[in-house]
Amino acid sequence: DAGVTQSPTHLIKTRGQQVTLRCSPKSGHDTVSWYQQALGQGPQFIFQYYEEEERQRGNFPDRFSGHQFPNYSSELNVNALLLGDSALYLCASSLGFSGANVLTFGAGSRLTVL
Amino acid sequence: AQTVTQSQPEMSVQEAETVTLSCTYDTSESDYYLFWYKQPPSRQMILVIRQEAYKQQNATENRFSVNFQKAAKSFSLKISDSQLGDAAMYFCAYRSSYSGAGSYQLTFGKGTKLSVIP
Numbered sequence: 058d059a060g061v062t063q064s065p066t067h068l069i070k071t072r073g074q075q076v077t078l079r080c081s082p083k084s085g086h087d088t089v090s091w092y093q094q095a096l097g098q099g100p101q102f103i104f105q106y107y108e109e110e111e112r113q114r115g116n117f118p119d120r121f122s123g124h125q126f127p128n129y130s131s132e133l134n135v136n137a138l139l140l141g142d143s144a145l146y147l148c149a150s151s152l153g154f155s156g157a158n159v160l161t162f163g164a165g166s167r168l169t170v171l
Numbered sequence: 172a173q174t175v176t177q178s179q180p181e182m183s184v185q186e187a188e189t190v191t192l193s194c195t196y197d198t199s200e201s202d203y204y205l206f207w208y209k210q211p212p213s214r215q216m217i218l219v220i221r222q223e224a225y226k227q228q229n230a231t232e233n234r235f236s237v238n239f240q241k242a243a244k245s246f247s248l249k250i251s252d253s254q255l256g257d258a259a260m261y262f263c264a265y266r267s268s269y270s271g272a273g274s275y276q277l278t279f280g281k282g283t284k285l286s287v288i289p
Contacts, residue, residue, distance in 0.1 A: 090276070099175075099262050099279030100216070113275055145214060149277075157204065157223075157268065160277065162216035 059084055061163035063148050069169045070138050078133040078166045082150030089131040090160065091123060094145040106131055107154040135168075143170045173198045173265050177280035184253045185288050191238075192248045192283050194263030202268045205239065206277070207248045211259040219261070222246065224268075250285075258287045 062081045070076050082089050088107045092100035102115035106125035125131045129150075135142055145165040151158035174197045184190035196205070207219040222230045222239050229237050234254075238247045250257055263280040 092277075097281070099264075099281050100277070102276035102278070105275060115276060147214075147216065149216070154275065159218060159221065160216075161218075162208075164213060164215040167214075 061148055061150050061161050063146075063163040063166050065166055066164070067167045067169075069171060071171050072138055072140060074138050074170075075134065075136045076138060076168060078135075078146050078148075078168070080131045080133070080148030080150075080163060082129050082131070082148075083161045086150035086152050086161065087129050088151045088154055088158070089125060089129065090149045090151075091131070091133045092147040092149065093117070094147055094165070096144070100147055103133070112154060138170045140170050143168060173200075173203075173267070173278050175263050175265050175278050175280040177261075177263055177283050179283045180281070181284045181286070183286040183288055184250070184257075186253055186255060188253055189249060189251045190253055190285065192250075192261050192263075192285065194246045194248070194280060196244050196246065196263070196265050198244070198265065198267075200267055200269065204266045204268060205237075205246045206264040206266065207235070207237070207246075208262045208264060208279075209257075209259045210262060210282070216262070220248065253287050255287050255289065258285055260284050 090105040091103040094100040105113040109125045120136045122134045147165045148163045149160040203224045205222045208216045234251045260282045262282045264277045
């Protein structure tokens with residue numbers, strides 16, 4: 058049973074560029090959340106998608122946007138990259154939209170902004 | 172807003188011994204979920220154990236158990252018979268059970284790096 062898969066695993070961008078990260082949820086899951094984990098820190102919630110709509114959003118600027126497709130996969134887009142956007146971006150999936158649901162995480166995409 | 176604090180940046184334990192990782196949290200809610208996640212060098216967050224706040228009984232998963240003190244807002248993780256594979260970053264996390272803006276996000280602490288000494 059495939060878990061959460063993320064791509065790419067590593068990427069390097071320069072300031073001002075745009076990046077798209079991709080996530081395929083665990084089989085049977087329909088809700089996707091994105092987290093940013095800076096070096097030495099715990100993950101911070103970016104947003105959550107359910108039924109192709111953004112349902113929850115953390116304290117991140119509009120440069121961070123996302124999308125969920127009919128097959129439940131998701132993309133995270135970051136525009137006008139800043140050095141501070143360098144981090145591990147984690148995708149997590151779950152079934153349904155409830156606080157009781159357990160999240161399954163992917164291994165993340167490591168973004169370096171130069 | 173809820174906050175989660177892990178006051179031990181690093182801990183070490185001898186193989187086969189027991190270690191306890193500390194976590195405190197701040198919330199005004201009465202119903203919520205608490206989690207311990209493990210993040211090995213492979214980076215993938217793995218759920219270790221989950222506690223529902225309305226349950227008085229402490230959760231247990233094999234060698235892992237928690238001490239949940241709701242009034243003190245404390246949620247520590249005990250690892251018994253520590254193994255080399257337990258070496259990782261451990262994150263304590265909080266999640267509300269109420270619907271509404273920001274409710275279903277996980278709020279993480281900064282983590283505790285656990286080393287296991289052979």
